[in-house]
Amino acid sequence: MHGYDNASYMDMILYDHDKLSSILEMLKGVTFQHCPNGLTWDLYQTGLYIWRGTKAIHSPWHGHHLTAYPNRKLIGYSGMDIGSIELLEKGGRRHDRTEPSRWGLAMYVADDPLVAKYFSDWIKKKSFGDSKTIVCEIYARDGAIWDKMHKIWVPDNRHELKTHVDKGDEHIADSDLKRDGAVAGWGVSRPYVLFCRHPNMNTRDGLQFPIPEPARFNEMVIYGQTQENLLVIKRMTDDQLNQAIKKKANVHYRHKIREWHIKVPEETKADFAKHNEKVEF
Structure with a gap:
């Protein structure tokens, strides 16, 4: 269809029994609905509901200059390879499938520019894909749409919901389905945005994590549908990054739970309490 009449992938829904077809949602934007035992009326309606939800978070792309988005909202910082940055600067989405991605193939965003700088340096050191990395400011094109869209804060101890990209496509597809099912159960x-507390990195691959142990840090996980429909990014110069770090320009995700309408399950509240972390619910 796309090749025949240039129909947008975002306008399509794929109902398929093959879970590996989920990669088309990550790479192209086709809404994927898994039908393990064939298409039923309920699954048909579920696919439509998800497709409509994706349409609801769409904010038109007007180029990569921030001034084109008067209602933009800064939502974090991310250190990324040049290839991913160039895709996002065209209104697209990340395609990288090699970097460690514990909550699935997505964009991983920090609320603290210091943490984003650490991961930019770490990716560069590990040479995942393109070894040249830059920290970018991540914005929602429309803050009102961002505030209303679906979000979930998951507990870090749900290891069965995590992804190990080195285990191959079938594992990635399985983990996506399992995680989406758990999130739906909450x-x-x-489409949703996922938040979690990440364990301290300590010293890894010769790099010292900038936050003292045992403190955890916040991570935000933005999947492809949201990237393409709602995000705009801005590369930071070294001076801008250093100034943001010096000024402690932290977005503080734990203080955004009410404003951003982040769902916090009881399991997650228990995880916060276990680590003596104060959170504003």
């Missing part, structure tokens, strides 16, 4: 449907 009352949040796709």
Whole structure:
């Protein structure tokens, strides 16, 4: 269809029994609905619901200059390879499938520019894909749409929901389905943005994590549908990054739970309490 009449992938829904077809959503933007035992009326309606939800978060792309988005909202910082940056600067999405991605193939964003700088340096050191990396400011093109869209804060101890990209495509597809199912069980449907507390990195691959142990840090996971429909990024110069770090320009995700309408399950609240972390619910 795309090749025949230039129909947008975003306008399509794929109902398929093959879970590996989920990669088309990550790479192209086709809404994927898994039908393991064939298409049923309920699954048909679920696919439509998710497709409509994706349409609801769409904010038109007007180029990569921030001034084109008067209602933009800064939502974090991310150190990325040049290839991913160039795709996002064209209104697209990341395609990288090699970097460690514990919550699935996505964009991983920090609320602290110091943490983003650490991961930029770490990716460069590990040479995942293109070894040249830059820290970018990540914005929602429309802050009102961002505030209303589905979000979930998951507990870090749900290891069975995590992804190990080195285990191959079938594992990635399985983990996506399992995670989406768990999130749906918490009352949040796709497309959603995922938040979690990440364990301290300590010293890894010769790099010292900038936050003292045992403190955890916040991570935000933005999947492809949201990237293409709602994000705009801005590369930071070294001076801009250093100034942001000096000024402690932290977005503080734990203080955004109410404003951004982030769903926090009881399991997650227990995880916060276990680590003596104060959170504003």
